[in-house]
Amino acid sequence: MTKTEQLNLLFQRWQQECPEYQGKFHKDGIVNEETYLGQNPKVLFIAKEPNNPDQGEFDFREWWAEEVKYGFAHRVCEWAFGFSGGFPPLENLSNSNEERIQVMRRIAFMNLKKTGGSSYADSDLIMGVVERERQFLQAEISVINPDVIIGGIGNPDIWNLLFPGMKLVRSGFDIWVGRHNSFRIIDFYHPSYQVPRAMSYCLLASVYSSEVFKKL
Numbered sequence: 223m224t225k226t227e228q229l230n231l232l233f234q235r236w237q238q239e240c241p242e243y244q245g246k247f248h249k250d251g252i253v254n255e256e257t258y259l260g261q262n263p264k265v266l267f268i269a270k271e272p273n274n275p276d277q278g279e280f281d282f283r284e285w286w287a288e289e290v291k292y293g294f295a296h297r298v299c300e301w302a303f304g305f306s307g308g309f310p311p312l313e314n315l316s317n318s319n320e321e322r323i324q325v326m327r328r329i330a331f332m333n334l335k336k337t338g339g340s341s342y343a344d345s346d347l348i349m350g351v352v353e354r355e356r357q358f359l360q361a362e363i364s365v366i367n368p369d370v371i372i373g374g375i376g377n378p379d380i381w382n383l384l385f386p387g388m389k390l391v392r393s394g395f396d397i398w399v400g401r402h403n404s405f406r407i408i409d410f411y412h413p414s415y416q417v418p419r420a421m422s423y424c425l426l427a428s429v430y431s432s433e434v435f436k437k438l
Contacts, residue, residue, distance in 0.1 A: 232362060232365065247337065251331070263369035266372070267329060268372070269331075290319060290323060299322050334384075348377075348380060369406070374411060376411070394434055410429070
């Protein structure tokens with residue numbers, strides 16, 4: 223069974239156990255399994271919740287297979303471009319939709335909360351979701367099996383709920399990093415955070431290459 227098939231079965235069980243998700247569930251995971259499995263490192267991006275107040279069903283994998291639009295998606299694409307090529311100059315990333323789709327095929331992405339929310343996520347609400355659905359979230363991460371997780375979460379309490387016992391440390395760049403099992407974590411800015419794109423790109427490259435992160 224492929225990882226994509228495993229995730230789809232997991233999402234089916236998830237909705238069965240949470241009937242309130244019927245018709246509202248936002249699927250995510252590995253954008254393109256064949257491409258993702260060939261990456262080194264394999265990177266998973268985690269966000270809190272989808273910015274989709276309409277609440278309808280959605281699948282990020284299908285969306286990014288066809289189009290990369292909105293600032294959030296372009297920022298994820300830029301960071302993915304860095305990881306897949308040793309963080310070359312950002313100017314080397316084409317603005318072509320087709321080329322950006324190819325970059326997005328290299329990654330996995332997931333939200334902690336699987337129903338649509340707004341542009342501002344309530345941390346207490348997210349913590350409640352993580353505590354209630356931790357087994358499902360951990361199962362999704364296990365199937366994805368990343369080498370590196372980039373989390374736009376910014377809340378150590380949420381990380382501690384998701385991965386009990388994990389210790390976060392400062393990277394030297396005012397960014398928390400940690401390790402859980404086989405993967406390393408960078409608790410970075412959310413992709414929608416309003417900072418210049420080159421600034422966040424260079425900061426992420428610095429954290430990833432820092433001695434603190436390498437030694438995790």
